[in-house]
Amino acid sequence: MVALVVYAWVASPYIVGNDNAEFSTLGAVGGIAHPSGYPGYVLWLRAMSWIPGESAAHTAALATVVLAVIQLLVPHAACRAWGARPIVATLAVAVYAAAPLVVRYSTEAEAFAGNQFVVALVLWLAAERGPLRGNRRAFVLGLVAGLGMTNHLTCTLIAPVGIVGVVRAAREHPGRRALPIVAAGAGWLVGMLPYLYLFVAPENLLAWPNPTTTSELLDIMLRRTYGGAFGFSGTGDPVPVAAQLAELAAMLARSWLWLLVPVGLAALASRIARPTHEPRAGWIALAASWLLAGPLLATRFDVATEEFGLHIVHRFHLLPILLLVIPVAVGLTWISDRVAAASDGKLPRAAVFQIAVHLGFLALLAVSLPDVGRYRTAAMEYMARNTLRSMPPNAVIMAAAVDELDVGIRYLQLTRGERPDVLFFRWRDAVVPWYRKKFEPHGLVLAPGTAYSATAVIDRFHADGRPVFVYWGESELRQTYPSYTFGVLVRLLPRGGTPPPIAEVFMLNREMFEHFDLSYPLPGKSDQFATWVHRKYVGTWARLAEALQAAGLRAEAATAIELARALNPVP
Numbered sequence: 001m002v003a004l005v006v007y008a009w010v011a012s013p014y015i016v017g018n019d020n021a022e023f024s025t026l027g028a029v030g031g032i033a034h035p036s037g038y039p040g041y042v043l044w045l046r047a048m049s050w051i052p053g054e055s056a057a058h059t060a061a062l063a064t065v066v067l068a069v070i071q072l073l074v075p076h077a078a079c080r081a082w083g084a085r086p087i088v089a090t091l092a093v094a095v096y097a098a099a100p101l102v103v104r105y106s107t108e109a110e111a112f113a114g115n116q117f118v119v120a121l122v123l124w125l126a127a128e129r130g131p132l133r134g135n136r137r138a139f140v141l142g143l144v145a146g147l148g149m150t151n152h153l154t155c156t157l158i159a160p161v162g163i164v165g166v167v168r169a170a171r172e173h174p175g176r177r178a179l180p181i182v183a184a185g186a187g188w189l190v191g192m193l194p195y196l197y198l199f200v201a202p203e204n205l206l207a208w209p210n211p212t213t214t215s216e217l218l219d220i221m222l223r224r225t226y227g228g229a230f231g232f233s234g235t236g237d238p239v240p241v242a243a244q245l246a247e248l249a250a251m252l253a254r255s256w257l258w259l260l261v262p263v264g265l266a267a268l269a270s271r272i273a274r275p276t277h278e279p280r281a282g283w284i285a286l287a288a289s290w291l292l293a294g295p296l297l298a299t300r301f302d303v304a305t306e307e308f309g310l311h312i313v314h315r316f317h318l319l320p321i322l323l324l325v326i327p328v329a330v331g332l333t334w335i336s337d338r339v340a341a342a343s344d345g346k347l348p349r350a351a352v353f354q355i356a357v358h359l360g361f362l363a364l365l366a367v368s369l370p371d372v373g374r375y376r377t378a379a380m381e382y383m384a385r386n387t388l389r390s391m392p393p394n395a396v397i398m399a400a401a402v403d404e405l406d407v408g409i410r411y412l413q414l415t416r417g418e419r420p421d422v423l424f425f426r427w428r429d430a431v432v433p434w435y436r437k438k439f440e441p442h443g444l445v446l447a448p449g450t451a452y453s454a455t456a457v458i459d460r461f462h463a464d465g466r467p468v469f470v471y472w473g474e475s476e477l478r479q480t481y482p483s484y485t486f487g488v489l490v491r492l493l494p495r496g497g498t499p500p501p502i503a504e505v506f507m508l509n510r511e512m513f514e515h516f517d518l519s520y521p522l523p524g525k526s527d528q529f530a531t532w533v534h535r536k537y538v539g540t541w542a543r544l545a546e547a548l549q550a551a552g553l554r555a556e557a558a559t560a561i562e563l564a565r566a567l568n569p570v571p
Helices: 002-010 018-029 039-047 056-081 086-097 100-106 112-126 134-151 153-172 178-191 193-200 214-221 241-255 260-273 280-298 308-315 318-323 325-342 350-375 379-390 404-416 427-431 433-438 454-463 475-480 502-514 529-550 554-567
Strands: 396-399 423-426 468-470 483-486 489-492
Touching: 002 056, 002 100, 002 350, 018 039, 018 056, 018 404, 039 056, 039 112, 039 134, 039 193, 056 086, 056 100, 056 112, 056 325, 056 404, 086 100, 086 325, 086 350, 100 112, 100 241, 100 318, 100 350, 112 134, 112 153, 112 280, 112 318, 134 153, 134 178, 134 193, 153 178, 153 280, 153 318, 178 193, 193 214, 241 280, 241 308, 241 318, 260 280, 260 325, 280 318, 308 529, 318 325, 350 529, 379 404, 379 529, 396 404, 396 454, 404 423, 404 529, 423 427, 427 433, 427 454, 454 468, 454 475, 475 489, 483 502, 483 529, 502 529, 502 554, 529 554
Parallel strands: 396 423, 396 468
Antiparallel strands: 468 489, 483 489
């Protein structure tokens, strides 16, 4: 109940990242998320869309809070089933629930809270002292595994524990031992049924296309677009393994208060050597799952452990953090037993200890919330809104790939109905038939045989009299078309056009920024999306300052430099 109140209080009322914007939008209007489709989580958001919130993002965040709080009950039961005392299980779960990374992804629309729930259920159901036996244990384990895969594929990394549970169920069955295995398979098939949603999900400009064949469905499920089920950025660029492991170790240490990580690992090794409560096979499976979900998965990351890359890798640290909750609780139980024996059982009463645990939970949250607040700002949503509202009628924004403006503008258009006349188009995806087809009703109809290049698309929109905007980084397009700075974008004029004088461009942007909403704390230099947004703002004024200086407009250049400094992320 304490976690419910605190989590609901800090639930994000605005979008704070790309996936978060996507899930918030699809939770409100329906549709297929990027591969693996995440139908289990999207359907949960759709079912919870009745929750009153300040915005679609807030409603989706509160729906995630509900899932996260229910999840906290399960590892507590799992700790007890694996041999921890109830009161110590409360302590371990409290430390876990107050970790900054756990608080962050429990209070915004992301699929990871559901993934933690599924993994905790497997840990509980598979335990020797779990709540079910025989066919029931096997069927429910299969059901949870299937539902988990419709939510997030990394739940499969707990497979060693799940397999032990199914084998255990087979041994518990009084008759034919094959029946529990069949029951587990049947449960898995039932759990996978949410994937049928992909065939009937509503289509919109944000949603992935509906599959029409089994092959297309498998493409989505297995994330073939991103290099496979455990692909990340899709680039395959090598990143030093040592850096990834160091980042994982730092996050584990921070989440478990540094001292509790060695307690958990020591308890895990001790139980493998001398098992109690749970047979040795269970402890070995738990250790194998932790290695798979932690150090081994970290070696697969192909994003740098800095700035924006940390947004990607940190989310996958949640699972190894959770998998330590049982060994930490068991280790603390062993320590408490030794302390009780040394003090002749003279320990504080259980009620006193419970109060102390809850006060400690609140204290840990007080320490975690500022860290969460670094990333939980309105910067991304406000940039999308500022840009959208500054656009001329029927404008087209073009980018090479998915970014915060793409999903941010879609969120505002689909959930709030803001500026539906403005179109955001990823020009590199013009060669993809399904993506191109989505935009045919919006005027993108190229003549047969036309090369699906950025210039062909731009010329098509210019021919229709639509203003076209791109990012400054599109240097080839800026060299092809006359252009000038327009907010965080660059306006491309039709071939042969003449850009306005730099002094006029300066005044245009200054007036534009005066109307931008920047009413949130200035981000730091490594605050992920918020920092990313402000670097775009700073880039606008830095470029204008350089152009003004070259034109001899020193006073205007000095003003542009000051504006850049005011928007620059703080150290």
